Amino acid sequence: MEQLREKYEKFKAWQVRPHEVKKMTAEKHVCATCQTEFHGNFCPRCGQKAVIGRYSFKTAFLLFLDVWGLGNRGMFRTIRDLLLRPGYMIRDYLNGMQMAYFPPFKMFFLAIALSVLVSSGLNIRMENTIKKKVEHFNKSYNDSVKEDQEDKIDKKSFSEVAINDTININGKKIPFKKYENSDNFELKGREYSLKFFETLKNFTNWVMDNKTLVNFLLLLVLSGPMYFFFRKNKRFPDVRYSEFFVSMVYITNMMTIIDIIGGFFLPGNSSVGIFASALSIIPLKQLYGYSYSKTLFKVCASFAILIIAAIILISIIVGLGWLYLEYIL
Numbered sequence: 001m002e003q004l005r006e007k008y009e010k011f012k013a014w015q016v017r018p019h020e021v022k023k024m025t026a027e028k029h030v031c032a033t034c035q036t037e038f039h040g041n042f043c044p045r046c047g048q049k050a051v052i053g054r055y056s057f058k059t060a061f062l063l064f065l066d067v068w069g070l071g072n073r074g075m076f077r078t079i080r081d082l083l084l085r086p087g088y089m090i091r092d093y094l095n096g097m098q099m100a101y102f103p104p105f106k107m108f109f110l111a112i113a114l115s116v117l118v119s120s121g122l123n124i125r126m127e128n129t130i131k132k133k134v135e136h137f138n139k140s141y142n143d144s145v146k147e148d149q150e151d152k153i154d155k156k157s158f159s160e161v162a163i164n165d166t167i168n169i170n171g172k173k174i175p176f177k178k179y180e181n182s183d184n185f186e187l188k189g190r191e192y193s194l195k196f197f198e199t200l201k202n203f204t205n206w207v208m209d210n211k212t213l214v215n216f217l218l219l220l221v222l223s224g225p226m227y228f229f230f231r232k233n234k235r236f237p238d239v240r241y242s243e244f245f246v247s248m249v250y251i252t253n254m255m256t257i258i259d260i261i262g263g264f265f266l267p268g269n270s271s272v273g274i275f276a277s278a279l280s281i282i283p284l285k286q287l288y289g290y291s292y293s294k295t296l297f298k299v300c301a302s303f304a305i306l307i308i309a310a311i312i313l314i315s316i317i318v319g320l321g322w323l324y325l326e327y328i329l
Contacts, residue, residue, distance in 0.1 A: 015085040015286075018092045019077070019100045078102040082254040087286020090247045091235070104249040111256040112212040118260050123267040132268060215252070223248045225305040229298035234289035251283050 024040045029050040031043040041050050053059075065075070078101045081089035093101050121128045227244045236243075255276040262272030285295045 015088055018088075018095075019081075019097060021100065074100050075102045075107075078107065079257060082250065082257060082283075085286070086251065086254050086283035087288075090250045090283060090287050093250070094236070094239075094243050094246065104246050104253065107253050108216065108249050108256075109212055111253050111260065112215060115256055115260050115263065116211060118263045119267070123264045125267050127267045129263070129268040219248055219252055220245070222302065222306065225302040226299070229302055230284070230288050236288055239288075247283075247287060251280050254283060255280055 022041065026039060027050075028037060028039055029043075030037050031046060031048055032052060033048050034043065034046045036043055036045045038044055038050075042048065043050070078089070081101070089101065093104070116130075119129045120131075123129075223241075223245045226248065227241050230244065231239055231241075233239065258276040258279060259273055262269065262275070266272055281292060281295050281299065284290075284299070285292055288295070290298070
């Protein structure tokens with residue numbers, strides 16, 4: 001037990017300690033590319049490393065990553081620190097140690113893209129979990145429609161009715177006339193357009209096809225109320241919203257990395273996402289200095305504000321929709 005406690009104390013000390021850049025060597029080097037004599041780790045003329053070494057698979061792998069812009073700025077160090085010391089790593093980045101870590105926004109988009117690849121079949125089971133979820137949703141929807149048909153409930157949409165038909169709205173049989181070869185329809189003597197429903201369908205498809213951008217926008221919305229609760233803290237008392245948003249991007253990157261690892265070995269397991277979300281408390285606690293209980297309370301309060309705001313907004317939209325529907329009927 002004493003050895004374990006000692007190792008844990010060393011690990012905690014390593015977590016808090018900022019990243020240390022390798023010291024410059026006093027040895028004189030001759031650049032293999034431009035033949036410049038210099039002291040230090042890199043050639044001041046062409047930027048080549050002082051010590052190259054033999055060509056290896058590791059070198060080839062890093063060069064391959066560099067083609068895609070992934071072999072610079074300590075990508076592997078960033079992944080390691082996000083998993084083992086996330087809050088302290090974000091602190092170091094916000095304090096100016098930016099060249100030591102991979103850029104947060106670039107990492108965000110790359111991590112989301114890799115997450116989509118893993119969900120699409122790049123996992124240990126070669127299972128397309130995205131397609132599986134869509135099929136499950138379609139099956140549930142078809143079962144619901146089948147039950148409604150058995151109960152003789154009219155669920156025909158505007159686009160499915162005949163040219164001259166009736167549609168059941170709010171328990172009333174309403175004469176419905178759809179023009180042939182046209183996007184317009186007539187309801188109670190008034191003419192309307194089906195483009196609204198097409199727009200809604202296109203928006204839904206856009207959300208499914210632009211997961212990265214949607215997640216970024218959701219993060220932007222969530223960071224607002226969370227900044228309200230975390231802006232006055234012990235360890236970063238003068239944090240700006242822009243700095244807080246960067247910290248939220250890095251925390252999201254941490255969650256995405258955990259989701260990628262879990263999704264690779266346990267594809268389709270929803271507990272992986274729950275576990276990754278629960279671990280987001282750790283970097284917030286490390287970065288802003290609150291206890292775990294206070295950090296959890298502030299996160300829950302932020303989500304509560306968002307949910308209440310969403311309910312109010314949806315209620316207003318639905319209420320206006322019903323008022324308009326009652327007016328035309």
